[in-house]
Amino acid sequence: MPREEAALAREADRRRTFAIISHPDAGKTTLTEKLLLYAGMVDEAGLVRGRRNSRSVKSDWMAMERERGISVTATALSFEFRGRRINLIDTPGHQDFSEDTYRVLNAADAAVMVLDASKGIEPQTEKLFRVCADRRTPILTFVNKMDRPGADPLGCLGQIEEVLGIDAAPVNWPIGPGPGRNFRGVLDLTTDSVQVYKPVPHGATAVPTESASRSAARGTLLSEEEADHLDDEAELIRTAGHPFDRERFLDGAQTPVYFGSALTNFGIEPFLDGFLGLAPPPGPRPAVDGAVPPERPGFSGVVFKMQANLDPRHRDRVAFVRVCSGRFERDMEATVARTGEKFRVARSVRLFGQERETVEDAFPGDVIGIVTSAGLRLGDTLCEGDPVRFTGRWSFPPERFAVVRCDDTNRRKQFVKGLQQLGEEGVVQLLIDPAKSSLEPILAAVGELQFDVVKFRLETEYGTKAVVSPLPYSSACWMTGPAAALARPMLRSDVRLVRDRDGSPVLLSTTDWALRMVREQNPDLTFDPHPPSGDA
Known part of the structure; x- marks a missing residue:
């Protein structure tokens, strides 16, 4: 291998780039902050929700995120840890911003799936998992909130396999969950060693206060009851569970599972160590003319x-x-x-x-x-060099629509600039009705909260207020076909013909029935719910 390619391969092998996915309130942002804490990137981890004097989370930068205690934008955080360059892409937790998460997953080599120990697989988690599965992205699972009542580790494993359809391979196992017992630590199933924690002040890292083999921990670190319970569960996991298979993991068919509590820092370090050992380095990226390897000389x-x-x-x-x-x-x-x-x-x-x-x-x-x-x-x-064009999906079918206007004539310049930039970000898609004023564009989005973000950011970042009024449409289709057919008027009250930012015709419809009627009346046109720029 030429020297330049060898140097590139070495640097690429040192990188780990991943995204974190979860249902809202599963602890995704808190886990992100604790990973930064253990990596020495922050002195104190901020919580998503907490006392007024607690630090704001590093990964939530927007005022709206800090005020509402949710993540609505993706952020990228890079840091060094134990000889590796970690690129962590924190994704929006709220389902109305899943578009941003889908785009981020195009940039990740692996994903960390965060589950609530008592709730298991929730709808948004499943939705995001399907996106990873389509790309065969390797997934590591962190079962969070093991310190909460109702934590059910066996139930989480069962749900992963039944709902998501992949093997769950526990790497460690919680000590102490269940009625009347406290979460105290984890059993490392690969070394058969027990790690017991104790609470630490907020902002401090938790390290095992004591560690011993499972047999030596009986009667010392663990009571006889705890040891018996742990022995029974460890035997069950080893006989009925799936052993870890790295090839199946890299193929997206198996997920290694870790247990812990991001709030109390229990189990964070074993998870971070496991991630560094298991997550793959950058590999070939899919492109129009074939996969591009990381050691390709041109940037x-x-x-x-x-x-x-x-x-x-x-x-x-x-x-x-x-x-x-x-x-x-x-x-x-x-x-x-x-x-x-x-x-x-x-x-x-x-x-x-x-x-x-x-x-x-x-x-x-x-x-x-x-x-x-x-x-x-x-x-x-x-x-650089020979042309390359990477594939991926960057725009998605909208499901919510609203017209937006600015009533303050003195702030219309800022209003137009703000909408243009928010549209370029992908916060919303902007559509224009040629028969209406260009100062009243249509916002198209996946979720209602995206409209709130548009209003909030127009006011706080661009100094202009907006009035957003919902529209009755439920779907959009991009149309292609002969120019004469595209110019044909749509003589129906339950549909509307508009244009996207590139001038492509888009049909809005109020019902599936209305769309079906238009299709039947226009057989020479093609209707696609995905924007034409969706696969770049």
Whole structure:
């Protein structure tokens, strides 16, 4: 292997890039903060919900996120830990922002699935798991909240297999859950050793206060009752459970399962150690002309997220880019594959919440932010040398629609700019009715909360208030066909013909029946619920 390719392979092998997925309130953001705590990146982990004087979470930067205690944007956090470069992409927990999560999963090499120990598999978790399964993304599972009443580790394993259809392979097992007992630690099933914890002050890392083999722990670290119960469960897991199989894990057919409590820090370090040992380094990325290996000499990367106003002082715009191959260098010139235009990367940063540092170079698996990224879109490929165009889904069928307007004529410039940037981010899709005023565009979204975010950000970031009024439509279809057929008027009151930002015709319909009637009346047209830019 040439020296340059060998150096790239070494750097790529040092990277671990993953996303965290979960149902709202399963503890995803809290786990993220605790991983940063153990990695030494924060002195004190902030909680999503807590006392007024508790720190705000590093991974939730938007005021709305801190006020409501939810994550509504994806953030990328990069840090060094035990010789590895960890790129952690924290995803929105709320189901109304699953679009952002889907896009992020295009940039991850693995995923961490967080489950509530008492609730098991919840709807949003299942939905996001299906996205990972489609991409055959390796998934590690962390069963959280083992310190809460009703924690059911066996039930969680059963649900993983029954609902998600993959093997669950426990790597450790909780000590003490169940009626009348407290969660005290974990049994490492690979070494048959017991690790017992004790509570620590908020903001401190928890390490096992004592550790011993399972047999030596009887009567010392564990009572006879605890030891008997643990022996019975360990025997059950070993005889009826699935042994860990790395190949099945990498193929997305099995998930290693860890147990713990992000709130009390119990089991976090074993999970982090397990992640470093199991999560794969960057591999070949799917592209139009075939997979691109990370050691490809020329730089290539894909834009998986856009974000405006990360720094309110500068009102800048950042494109999050996953480096897929080659070496990125600041001030380099790359080609935007979609347009063929040259793009000079003058300002590149690594982000940590709202904090940022200049990035001089980056390697496959890294996530960088390109500042003031006018001309870039979600899904764009930046590359050197031979053209490369990575595949992935970046836009999704909307299910909610509303018209938005600005009643303050003095703030319409800010209103238009804000909507344009929010549309480029993918917060919502913007549609225009040619027969109506361009100052009253239609917002198209997956969930209602996206409209709240638009209103909130227009007011707080652009200084303009917006009035959002819901529309009765329930689906959108992008239409293609002969120009004459596309110009044909839709003479129905339950449908509406609009245009997206590229001028493509989009049919909004109130019911499936209405859409079916239009299809039958226009056999020379093709109707697709996915935007044409959905597979870049």
